[in-house]
Structure formats: C-alpha cells, structure tokens
Amino acid sequence: MRLMRPVDLTRDRRRLLALDRSFVTERVQRVVRTDVSFSLEDMPIDPPLRKDLPLEYDLGEARTWEDGFVAEFDDEIIGFAAWSHEAWNRRTVLWHLYVAARHRGNGIGGAFVSLVADQARVAGMRAVWLETSSVNSPAIAFYRRQGFTLCGLDLSLYDPAGSAPGEAALYFVLPLESTIMPTAVRMEQK
Numbered sequence: 177m178r179l180m181r182p183v184d185l186t187r188d189r190r191r192l193l194a195l196d197r198s199f200v201t202e203r204v205q206r207v208v209r210t211d212v213s214f215s216l217e218d219m220p221i222d223p224p225l226r227k228d229l230p231l232e233y234d235l236g237e238a239r240t241w242e243d244g245f246v247a248e249f250d251d252e253i254i255g256f257a258a259w260s261h262e263a264w265n266r267r268t269v270l271w272h273l274y275v276a277a278r279h280r281g282n283g284i285g286g287a288f289v290s291l292v293a294d295q296a297r298v299a300g301m302r303a304v305w306l307e308t309s310s311v312n313s314p315a316i317a318f319y320r321r322q323g324f325t326l327c328g329l330d331l332s333l334y335d336p337a338g339s340a341p342g343e344a345a346l347y348f349v350l351p352l353e354s355t356i357m358p359t360a361v362r363m364e365q366k
C-alpha cells in the first residue's frame with residue numbers, strides 16, 4: 177500500500193538516500209541570449225544526458241527546508257518532497273521533489289505538488305516557487321503540467337566545472353488562489 181507521511185530523518189535517512197533521484201533526457205532547454213533578452217529553445221541531444229540529483233548535503237542540521245513528506249510503498253521510500261515557507265514574501269520554496277524512477281508516471285509527483293500547495297495555502301502563502309535545471313526537460317514538462325510558469329533564470333548559479341554544457345537555473349512559480357486571507361490584508365479591510 178502507498179502511504180504519504182511526514183519525513184522522520186532519523187528513521188528515514190538511509191532509505192531516503194537510496195531513493196533513485198536521477199533523470200535521463202533526450203532534450204534540453206538552451207538559453208539563447210542577446211544583450212537585453214533571454215529565450216529558451218527546446219533542443220534534442222545525442223547521446224541522452226543522465227544526471228543524479230544530490231540530497232545528502234541537505235539532510236543535516238543546516239538544511240534549507242523545514243517540512244518534508246515521503247511516499248512509502250512496501251517499506252521502500254519511493255518519493256520525497258521538502259519545502260519551507262518564507263514569511264517575508266509569502267512564498268513557499270519547494271527545495272526537493274523526487275519520485276523513484278520505476279514509480280514515475282503514476283501521479284505521485286502530482287500528489288506531492290497538491291500536498292505542498294495545500295500546506296502553503298494553510299500557511300497563508302501566495303505562491304509555490306522552485307528552481308530547476310535547464311537540462312531537466314522531464315521535470316520542466318512535469319512542472320508546467322502542474323500549472324507552474326517560468327518566472328526567471330540565472331546563467332551563473334551553477335559552476336560550469338560540475339554542470340552540463342550550457343546548463344542554467346530556471347525558476348518556476350505556481351500562484352495560489354488563496355481561500356485564507358493573510359492577516360495584513362484582513363486588517364486593512366476592517
């Protein structure tokens with residue numbers, strides 16, 4: 177049976193690190209720039225590119241995220257999402273989202289996005305925001321399918337020494353139609 181529950185780092189750490197977080201892609205988004213503009217071009221690549229997404233660096237005391245959920249199936253962790261709410265701009269940052277390769281395409285990633293969006297609404301956030309790589313075309317297609325739109329990019333975030341050629345950071349946002357009015361707005365309307 178599949179179960180989604182809050183992560184318990186003490187108990188889950190080993191199985192979390194065993195979760196397959198890699199992706200393979202035959203297409204990448206190439207950033208085309210002029211002095212005053214950027215655009216993205218969807219391009220085939222040959223051979224396909226495979227990347228592993230690191231996680232261990234962000235499981236310690238100084239981790240970036242505050243809340244996380246795992247999906248479990250038959251005692252195996254098959255999915256993980258982790259996020260934090262940023263009070264100053266009322267944005268939830270989705271730091272991690274992975275579904276084990278052989279469980280992809282079954283709605284688990286979408287269920288995680290719904291969960292994070294629900295948690296964000298309850299916390300009074302106005303949007304969910306994330307960073308992904310311009311070579312991670314499968315994730316980009318997935319996020320767009322979930323309603324995220326591109327809201328920015330950074331050509332200098334990744335160190336070229338450890339990145340794929342031309343790899344850039346892309347930022348995506350999912351605005352939330354909030355049913356819970358933030359305190360500041362409620363007070364102004366009184």
Ligand SMILES: CC(C)(COP(=O)(O)OP(=O)(O)OC[C@H]1O[C@@H](n2cnc3c(N)ncnc32)[C@H](O)[C@@H]1OP(=O)(O)O)[C@@H](O)C(=O)NCCC(=O)NCCS
Pocket residue numbers: 197198199229273274275276279280281282283284285286287307308309312313314315317318321322
């Ligand atoms: C991206 C990822 C989390 C998606 O999880 P998933 O469980 O396969 O996604 P779902 O099955 O919930 O898919 C939801 C929707 O997105 C679409 N989608 C998912 N992957 C897609 C892809 N590669 N290309 C096009 N559409 C895709 C599905 O078709 C589905 O559409 P539907 O609502 O019309 O049925 C998963 O592929 C993954 O873990 N990838 C490797 C790690 C990674 O890149 N994480 C993101 C780091 S920023």
